[in-house]
Amino acid sequence: MNPLNSATVESAVELSASDEPEKQPETQAQESEPDRLLFKKSPRTxxxxxxRIRAIGAYVPLRVVTNGELEAQYGFEAGWIKKRTGILxxxxxxxxxxxxxLAVKAARRMLAKSDVDPSDIDLVLVATFTPxxxxxxxxxxxxxxxxxxxxAMDLQAACxxxxxxxxxxxxxxxxxxxxxxxxxGADVNSRIVQPDDQGTAPLFGDAAGAVLLERGTTEQGLVRYQLGADGAGGSLLDRPVGGTLRPLTPELVxxxxxxxxxxxxxxFKWAIQVVTETIEQVxxxxxxxxxxxxxxxLHQANIRIIDHAMKVLQIPSEKVFNNLDRIGNTSAASIPVAMDEAFEQGRIEPGDLVLMCGFGAGLTWGTGLFRW
Ligand SMILES: CC(C)(COP(=O)(O)OP(=O)(O)OC[C@H]1O[C@@H](n2cnc3c(N)ncnc32)[C@H](O)[C@@H]1OP(=O)(O)O)[C@@H](O)C(=O)NCCC(=O)NCCS
Structure with missing residues (x-):
């Protein structure tokens, strides 16, 4: 059978001119920070x-780091982390x-739950921004x-x-x-955050999640999705040195x-727009x-982002899976780890439609409706 016969590959959906994102003149965008920060909606899905997803597995490291531990160690404001993010x-x-x-442990757990012969795996993709x-x-x-x-190859699109x-x-x-x-999807964020920075360090954690993809029915897979990027917002979330442009020096370190x-x-302001607008569009x-x-x-970055989206899109709470209270923001691992937990709890079954939404540095986003 020609594999392309049962695989549906359809591209862009046209939208009317009124749906086009408003273009900001370059000078105005540079001068006007709030305008530049607005989510630049794309009409394409x-x-x-x-x-189909044949198997799924995840691994979270054993060491638990509580808010209390970080508050005591770095003098973070008591209760701030929980109140502003929902992370415990x-x-x-x-x-x-x-x-x-972490990636290997997630993959081994996934393989242990399936009847797959590892020698049949013919492609390895690792999403990480902490290689x-x-x-x-x-x-x-x-x-x-x-x-x-x-x-085997890495993909870098942060969260x-x-x-x-x-x-x-x-x-x-x-x-x-x-x-x-x-x-x-795997990240060890604890190695790249500044430990005493209350605005970033307590938000992030380490984990890995793995899936195995194989041919499914014409109904299974990405029913509709959008991947997007807006490099104009790159400096909102970055590691400014350590690459070829600004190599590490002892002074910079x-x-x-x-x-x-x-x-x-x-x-935060960008994320609440990305999440609500791309989910609605998809x-x-x-x-x-x-x-x-x-x-x-949804990407487990901040419970207030998720709650905002639920409210705007009128999504009942029983339809939303969260684990950020226990593991925080694990970047590329966030969605597969959450899906693995949901699958293990019987909250996802073959044939179900699952809406996934990731967003983060780049700026980048990926929102997809996947039929299992
Ligand atoms: C870091 C962080 C915890 C700090 O929290 P904070 O200092 O209490 O700030 P808030 O998140 O409440 O506010 C951010 C802004 O969003 C605004 N805001 C809050 N809720 C909002 C909503 N529902 N709609 C629109 N704007 C909102 C606030 O008014 C504030 O704007 P201002 O700076 O102009 O006053 C939080 O900003 C955060 O989680 N940011 C996103 C981090 C993240 O997700 N990073 C990873 C991406 S992968």
């Missing part, structure tokens, strides 16, 4: 069905663990540690990374160029410039109502 505790990787170790090394890729380390015969990797893996599977694709920097308040273009969706799994 895509469809990629004929793909997070997990930190052990000293000897890197991102690839073990700049080079080689974390995916190559995972491929080697799992003993796979497969091409949207899993959505980007899911869509990329799905294209390989839909075209028949991969029969069994291992797609992992001493000044803490290598840590993750975040303009939390403006990221559902509308899929001609699917909130009632038809079994579960909403």
């Amino acid at each position: 895509c469809q990629l069905t004929g793909v 505790e997070r997990r930190y990787a052990a000293e000897e663990e890197g991102t690839s170790d 073990d090394f700049t080079c080689p890729s974390t995916a190559c380390l995972v491929q080697e540690k799992l003993g796979l015969d497969a091409p 949207s990374g899993f959505m980007y990797a899911l869509a990329t893996g799905a294209q390989f599977v839909a075209t028949g160029n991969s029969k069994l694709a291992l797609v992992i 001493a000044d803490g410039q290598h840590y993750l920097k975040m303009d939390g308040r403006n990221v 559902l509308m273009q899929a001609d699917v109502g909130v009632a038809d969706v079994k579960l909403f799994v």
